[in-house]
Amino acid sequence: HQTDSQAGAAVKAADRAHVFHSWSAQELIDPLAVAGAEGSYFWDYDGNRYLDFASGLVYTNIGYQHPKVVAAIQEQAATLATFAPAFAVEARSEAARLIAEHTPGDLDKIFFTNGGADAIEHALRMARIHTGRPKVLSAYRSYHGGTQQAVNVTGDPRRWPSDTGTAGVVHFWAPYLYRSRFYAETEQQECERALEHLETTIAFEGPGTIAAIVLETIPGTAGIMVPPHGYLAGVRELCDKYGIVFVLDEVMAGFGRTGEWFAADLFEVTPDLMTFAKGVNSGYVPLGGVAISGKIAETFGKRPYPGGLTYSGHPLACAAAVATINVMAEEGVVANASVVGAQVIEPGLRELAARHPSVGDVRGVGMFWALELVKNRETREPLVPYNAAGEANAPMAAFAAAAKANGLWPFVNMNRTHVVPPCTITEAEAKEGLAALDTALSVADEYTA
Numbered sequence: 001h002q003t004d005s006q007a008g009a010a011v012k013a014a015d016r017a018h019v020f021h022s023w024s025a026q027e028l029i030d031p032l033a034v035a036g037a038e039g040s041y042f043w044d045y046d047g048n049r050y051l052d053f054a055s056g057l058v059y060t061n062i063g064y065q066h067p068k069v070v071a072a073i074q075e076q077a078a079t080l081a082t083f084a085p086a087f088a089v090e091a092r093s094e095a096a097r098l099i100a101e102h103t104p105g106d107l108d109k110i111f112f113t114n115g116g117a118d119a120i121e122h123a124l125r126m127a128r129i130h131t132g133r134p135k136v137l138s139a140y141r142s143y144h145g146g147t148q149q150a151v152n153v154t155g156d157p158r159r160w161p162s163d164t165g166t167a168g169v170v171h172f173w174a175p176y177l178y179r180s181r182f183y184a185e186t187e188q189q190e191c192e193r194a195l196e197h198l199e200t201t202i203a204f205e206g207p208g209t210i211a212a213i214v215l216e217t218i219p220g221t222a223g224i225m226v227p228p229h230g231y232l233a234g235v236r237e238l239c240d241k242y243g244i245v246f247v248l249d250e251v252m253a254g255f256g257r258t259g260e261w262f263a264a265d266l267f268e269v270t271p272d273l274m275t276f277a278k279g280v281n282s283g284y285v286p287l288g289g290v291a292i293s294g295k296i297a298e299t300f301g302k303r304p305y306p307g308g309l310t311y312s313g314h315p316l317a318c319a320a321a322v323a324t325i326n327v328m329a330e331e332g333v334v335a336n337a338s339v340v341g342a343q344v345i346e347p348g349l350r351e352l353a354a355r356h357p358s359v360g361d362v363r364g365v366g367m368f369w370a371l372e373l374v375k376n377r378e379t380r381e382p383l384v385p386y387n388a389a390g391e392a393n394a395p396m397a398a399f400a401a402a403a404k405a406n407g408l409w410p411f412v413n414m415n416r417t418h419v420v421p422p423c424t425i426t427e428a429e430a431k432e433g434l435a436a437l438d439t440a441l442s443v444a445d446e447y448t449a
């Protein structure tokens, strides 16, 4: 690719002058100017190419610039670039039909939003109106989005500055055997004790006050803690027992990420509401939504649903979703995530863990993996403290810098790196990424004791 450092400098200068970035101290960031992207790679203006092991923000499940999806967006733009949400529009109808075809159980009605956070907002509103109850239970170590309600159900430090305390949210602990809150030593103990803890939380909060339990099917940004088999089925039972709406957030885990269309398929559970975004169209145009079960759809059969968006089911976003879902089916993208995950990524990560003392835990499934980095494998002390910033975060910063220097763009959150490349990744690309990870982990090893 041609380099043009001057053009890159201009892009960067305008960014620094005028773009206000998410989650950042504006004067302390140094965003890379990106010149282009294709498949699993992107590149800057200086000729550096990166293998994207983060899939952007874990959303480019089909990789960058898939020609069929780009063409579908162009075609839709030429035919009908936009149309108001109250009308029946071909791209919107077809996207909803295709999504409903893949969602589990009777999640057959689709409410479209602009992204994941507003999908959570609407799912919780539906649950509250459906039950007539005020509260929502959600997990610590979770992320559900940046809007007010979504950030209040979030269980990570991004909630703290916006915690209203009036959002009717109660947090509980979900299973996480590596750092068990329940003194568990086996997956089965963790599962049973986490369910007991949840049922006690329900009892003490008052079952009649709880509208919804919301969980990421597999918590993503918080650490890819694959729940023990039986946990989500147990939550389903508790929801049925107490008349609580079960909301699964599949914004990150959905659309192939786990090697299934939805992570719920891995555990054979059907929630009452399921949120999605990201992979639905690989983020080529912003889109999210809520898949709605028959009984909740019925609540709004004769009574209006009090919510909406100007761009609900935007034709460009929906055309991108139709093309993405069709590409995923035609090109076996979901199976690829499963096969390359099981045959290359998982054994590769376990082999790295065996050689690098900084790797405390390897966990995941499909194209959804976390390496938890530790100072000491015995004590499991994290390589950096929870929510570390600045100097305290230096070991993770050094790890990330080493990965980038080796042509790998890593996903880093606290003391973890997540291996979450596009679901279309080839075996050769996966191996290339693992080799770069190997070098970067040697840097992390220097901080172990």
Ligand code: PLP
Pocket: 057, 114, 115, 116, 117, 118, 120, 143, 144, 145, 146, 216, 220, 221, 249, 250, 251, 252, 253, 277, 278, 288
């Ligand atoms: N839910 C989950 C599980 C997510 O991972 C995210 C984003 O990372 C969201 C919700 C919020 O989605 P968005 O950023 O599109 O609002």
